[in-house]
Structures are given as C-alpha cells and as structure tokens.
Amino acid sequence: MVVAFVLAVTLAAQGGGTNPRALVWGGDAEGGAPFVEADPADPSRVRGFDVEVAERIAQGLGSGRSARFQQVQWSDIDQSVERGDFAIGLSGVEDTPARRARHAVTLPYFEFREVLAVRPTDASGIHSLADLRGRRVATLGATIAYELLIGARESTGVIPISYDDDVHPYADLVTGRVDAVLLDHIIAQRALRRRGGTGFVILDQPVAVGHYVGVLAHTNTALRDSVDAVLRESMRDGSLEQIFRRWSVWDPTQGVLFDRVLRSSAAATPAGAASTGQALAYAPSLARAAVVTLLVSVLSMALAVFVGLALASGRVYGSTVLRLATTVYIEIIRGTPLLLQLFVIYYGLAGVVRLPAFLAAVLALGLNYAAYEAEIYRGALEAVPRIQLEAARTLGLSEVQILRLVRGPQALRYALAPMTNDFVALLKDSALVSVITVVELTKQTAIYATNVGSWAVPGALCAVVYLAMSLPLARLARRLERRWRPAA
Amino acid sequence: MSALLVVERLSVRYDSRHVLRALSLEVARGEIVALMGPSGVGKSTALRAVAALQPFDEGRIVVDGFALAPGPVPPESRLVPLRRRVGLVFQAHALFEHLRARDNVTLALRHVLGQSRVQAEAVATELLASLDVGTRAGAWPSQLSGGEAQRVAIARALAPNPPLLLMDEPTAALDPARRSALGATLRRLSQQGRGLLVATHDAEFARAHADRVVHLDGRTA
Numbered sequence: 001m002v003v004a005f006v007l008a009v010t011l012a013a014q015g016g017g018t019n020p021r022a023l024v025w026g027g028d029a030e031g032g033a034p035f036v037e038a039d040p041a042d043p044s045r046v047r048g049f050d051v052e053v054a055e056r057i058a059q060g061l062g063s064g065r066s067a068r069f070q071q072v073q074w075s076d077i078d079q080s081v082e083r084g085d086f087a088i089g090l091s092g093v094e095d096t097p098a099r100r101a102r103h104a105v106t107l108p109y110f111e112f113r114e115v116l117a118v119r120p121t122d123a124s125g126i127h128s129l130a131d132l133r134g135r136r137v138a139t140l141g142a143t144i145a146y147e148l149l150i151g152a153r154e155s156t157g158v159i160p161i162s163y164d165d166d167v168h169p170y171a172d173l174v175t176g177r178v179d180a181v182l183l184d185h186i187i188a189q190r191a192l193r194r195r196g197g198t199g200f201v202i203l204d205q206p207v208a209v210g211h212y213v214g215v216l217a218h219t220n221t222a223l224r225d226s227v228d229a230v231l232r233e234s235m236r237d238g239s240l241e242q243i244f245r246r247w248s249v250w251d252p253t254q255g256v257l258f259d260r261v262l263r264s265s266a267a268a269t270p271a272g273a274a275s276t277g278q279a280l281a282y283a284p285s286l287a288r289a290a291v292v293t294l295l296v297s298v299l300s301m302a303l304a305v306f307v308g309l310a311l312a313s314g315r316v317y318g319s320t321v322l323r324l325a326t327t328v329y330i331e332i333i334r335g336t337p338l339l340l341q342l343f344v345i346y347y348g349l350a351g352v353v354r355l356p357a358f359l360a361a362v363l364a365l366g367l368n369y370a371a372y373e374a375e376i377y378r379g380a381l382e383a384v385p386r387i388q389l390e391a392a393r394t395l396g397l398s399e400v401q402i403l404r405l406v407r408g409p410q411a412l413r414y415a416l417a418p419m420t421n422d423f424v425a426l427l428k429d430s431a432l433v434s435v436i437t438v439v440e441l442t443k444q445t446a447i448y449a450t451n452v453g454s455w456a457v458p459g460a461l462c463a464v465v466y467l468a469m470s471l472p473l474a475r476l477a478r479r480l481e482r483r484w485r486p487a488a
Numbered sequence: 489m490s491a492l493l494v495v496e497r498l499s500v501r502y503d504s505r506h507v508l509r510a511l512s513l514e515v516a517r518g519e520i521v522a523l524m525g526p527s528g529v530g531k532s533t534a535l536r537a538v539a540a541l542q543p544f545d546e547g548r549i550v551v552d553g554f555a556l557a558p559g560p561v562p563p564e565s566r567l568v569p570l571r572r573r574v575g576l577v578f579q580a581h582a583l584f585e586h587l588r589a590r591d592n593v594t595l596a597l598r599h600v601l602g603q604s605r606v607q608a609e610a611v612a613t614e615l616l617a618s619l620d621v622g623t624r625a626g627a628w629p630s631q632l633s634g635g636e637a638q639r640v641a642i643a644r645a646l647a648p649n650p651p652l653l654l655m656d657e658p659t660a661a662l663d664p665a666r667r668s669a670l671g672a673t674l675r676r677l678s679q680q681g682r683g684l685l686v687a688t689h690d691a692e693f694a695r696a697h698a699d700r701v702v703h704l705d706g707r708t709a
Contacts, residue, residue: 385582387578387580387582388582388584388585390541390578390582391576391578391582391583391584391644392584392595393541393564393571394539394541394571394574394575394576394645395571395595395596395600395644395645395648396568396571396572396596396600396648397595397596397599397600398564398565399564401599401600405595405599406584406586409586410584410585410586413586
C-alpha cells in the first residue's frame, strides 16, 4: 500500500508533462540577475545568462533537447548534482580544485574578477586586502572569495565576515557594519546599480580572478565531455559572446579566456588556492565556532531566564493590564518564526539602531526563549501548593519574601527539567544566527563540508561537539533535581 | 484572666451555605481549649479565619487587642500585628519542602524578626531539642516521620514566639503513645503562658489534655 503510494507519487512527480529528453539543470534563482532570476514578466520562468547558457548547451546536445530549470540552494549545488537531482549545476559555480577533485567539472565559460568594494570615504586609503588589517570584510560563505579572506586573515589580519546571500554584505557596507566586501565583479556591479551608483565604490585592481563552470556528478564524465564540446562550439560560433553581451557582462577578458580554452584542452587554472590539505586548517575555526555557539547560547539563556522571570511574575502577580501585555508578548513571540525575529532585529531595526551581529543574535534568541521560559515559570509558580504559601503567610513573610524564599525556590525545582530541555534546544537553535553573519558551529561545519566536498566527517565532528556540550547539561540537571528532591 | 482570643458569633458561608454559624469562644493565656466536632463541621475554617487565611461573613475576631472584621482578608501589610500574635500548625504540617528542618524554623526568625543566622540557629536548635527532634535538624521534610514533621512544624510556628498557637487535628496521624507525649508538650507550652486552640475530633484527647472543650454547636464543657 505504502509502496504503491510512493511509486504513484514518484511517477506523478516525474511525469509532470516534462520531456524525458530535457536537460535538467540546477541553479539558484535567489542568486538573481544576471545569473538566474525569476522572470518579472512570468515568475514561473527564469532568465539570466546562466539560463541561456543552459539552453545553448541543451540545444547543442542535439536530438531536440530543451533545458529544464531545477531550483536549488546555491551552497547545495554540489551535493544535489551528486544525488542526481539534476544533470548539471550552472549558477555562477566557481572553478576550485576541491570541486574538480570531487565532481565532473566543465571547462570554464566565464572569467570573473574578485573585487573589493569600500565606502567612498575609504576609497583613497584602501587599495588591496593588505590595507584592511583589523577591518571587517564581508563575502559569501563557501566561495573562493571566502577562502581568500581566510588566507588573508593569517597574512594581513582582516576579519572575514561570511553571509548567506550577496545582497546584505553591500547593505551592511553602506551602513558601516562592515568595512569592505570582496565578491565577484558581476555581483559588485549589480549591487552598485541597484543603489543608483552611490553608497560604495568598486576598486579597479582585482584581488584575484576565477572562472564559472558547470558541475556534474563525478560519474557523469560522458555528459561533461559532450557539454565541453558544446561550450567550445559556442565560443567559436559567437553564441556565447552574444549571450554575455545581452546580459552586459561581456568584456575583453572573456575573449582572452575563449582563445585560451580553444587553444588548449586543459582547463584554466582557478583562482584561490583551496587544497585538500587545507581541510585540516578548519579545525581551529571549528573550535572557535563551538565557542561562539556556546557563548551565544549561554548569554541568550541568561537573558531568557531574566526576562522570562519578569514576564512570569507579570502574568502571575500583575494587574489586568500587565497580565494582558505579557500574554500578548508571549503569544506574538511564540506564534512567529525565530528566523523572522532574527531578521527584524538585525535588518529591520538597522534604521533605528545598528546592532552588532553578535548582540542582535543574543537579543533575538534571548527574547524568543524568554517567552517559552515565562510559560514554564508561570506553570511552575502555579504548581507550588497553596498550603505552602499559606504557611509562609502565617509566619509573617511579605508577598515578595514568599516569592523569593518559598514559592520561587520550590518552583525552580519544577522548572529545572523543562529549562534544561530548552537550553539544549537553544544550543541547536543558535545555528539560525548564521543568517545574520555570526559564524557558529553549524555554519562553520557547512563551510568546511563545502570545502572538502563531503558532509560525512564534518557532520560527525559537528555532532560530537554539540553532544559534548548538551550531554553534561542534562547530567547536571539530573543531579540538581536529585539534590533538591531527596528520596524519603 | 483577660482573654487572649475572643471569637464572637463567627459565621462563614460558601455560596449561601453556612460552613460555620455563630461560633463564639474565648481562649485565655495559659489555657488549652479544644474545638470539638466531627469532620467537616468547620473546625479548620474557624482556625483559618482566626489566622486571617480565610474571610468571614459575620462576627468578630480579636487576638490580643488586634481585631479582624467581616469581609475580605486584609492585605498582608496590614496583618503584621496579627502574624506576631498567632502561630498555626497545619494538619498536613506544610513544612517547606526545599528547606531542611532547621531552616524551616529559622526562616521567620531571620526574615521577619531580622535575627542573624547564628542567633536564629541557636533558637531553632533549642526549640527542636525541647520538642525531641534536635537530632533531626539537618533532615529534609521528606525524610521525617509524621510525628517528627509535626514537631518541626510546631517549632516553626513557635519560633517567632506568638502568644496564641492554633493547631489543626494534631492527633490525626499519631499512635496513642505519641498522643500523650503531644498532650504533655501542649501542657508545657500553656504553662509558658501561651493560649492554645486545638481543633480535633478526638474526644479522648480533648478530655485528657484540654482545659475546656468547645463544641461547634456552641456547648462548652
């Protein structure tokens, strides 16, 4: 029955009126123009130079093939293509030795420059990464640019800040959260156009050059060779140049690249030196990220406990208005995604107060968990038997003293187990703060995994570190509970 | 002998049903008064009203010059004089489960009377010893037997030295030997000049140890 259902769903999904001869290619429409973006005229379609490159490849493969787009998160393209989600990934995919070692990679079809963007006031003093010692330099995680910055951290002392998207680095450059952005020249020029040409300037001298390639499953070398043949042909017949010109990304360096590709069958040397040996270099980063996770979690929990206690007191002891206000806060926080709250506090409030990422992370997590803690404390306070409170009253203790000396301590015992659960959950939820540029354990693991091209070792290592932090907590809570609730 | 506690025509209703109707009684210093009656006739309600844990609808309660009037229970801030005058030992003892026996006794001494920890612990040690639970000072409430817990609860109620001590069904969980020991303890407390009002359904205990028995219908023996 179940098997039949799965089969039916699978067939329906594959059937979907698609041409079995279609070339399914993966890309990330969130990456936007000029690579891949949803077509404003028909958002169910995509457009961009990578879209046209895919169509040119499909057409060149013959037999009336067409290209069919498959949306995929940019950072997951490699994993997805190996899983067989699509035949080829094309979306500003960079040529790196790690990618070549793990996957079948096409020949380079576009040459990009890694360029620095800085605020106009800084432009006179900054000419290269070396001028950015001790300054914050933003880029997209798991890219050649990120590798360059990691390398530069040792040699020139820049502080790399990794983002999940290529829009916010420039927004944060303009507001002063970061001092420079290192990214592909196409992305930098697009960001500058969107800002009407103001807010920052792009330095002329590139930091490095790199190439966009198509990526295929490592077993799929036959198709890769066919794609390479089509790419060569499209370089020769000018169709690739036409595509790039249509999207205004053509420049003389592309012609030089085409000549070089057509002259030799060997691929161009990629920029950024990411060797497999560098995987080991991630160990200190992983340790640093674990410390960040622990710090964010501990500080957030402290804030959550403090605010949660205040909210619970308001709900149990407060006036009608206060009870209503605390209830509204708790329901709003519990009823909306933590991710949304993170964005609102970091980006939404940026116009009013520009919080550093770490502080915004602690605030968002702490204020979110405070709502859950408040409900735990309220339940715990209400669980203390009334007779205990009456006994305290007959002794002459004031209401505040009763809360502090009798009700609070007894409620704490009821609250301890759910609080520990919450802290362990918070430890894991802290992974979300990577969306506002805080590189914590999970983010660092993802970067590491992308670099070595596998999740197996980084994933296992990451799990071990999380367990090492959460298991002792559970033990500690059990011990405290035993101490406070001695056996009769 | 001037009355320490005067209760006049005390009535308590829950939803128009009388739980207590026109109870009058007096307790003098040095006197043990038993409040008798079967379960459910309002003995506990009477004690709770005297301890201002429970509002009453009619009548008057005066403890050593401090008067309670019908209507809602006043806020704690206005009950400070009453709290100094009345101690209550609950039937279920209601010891603070998160505190050891000694700390149950020192709580009011330190936080209401403002004694130092050393002072308060000296008082607690002496009180617990006088009630034969001196060796249990370090125990948690859950580690005490019913009789031990009751004596710790008496020590806790006595610690601030109130002139009036209320006890709710103190013999409920005691064997006969313990009952007469409790009777001797109550006598000793009354001889120190305290007034004791003991709610009980135990006629034998009341006859043996009380100076007077007040039946809840108002008869006095």
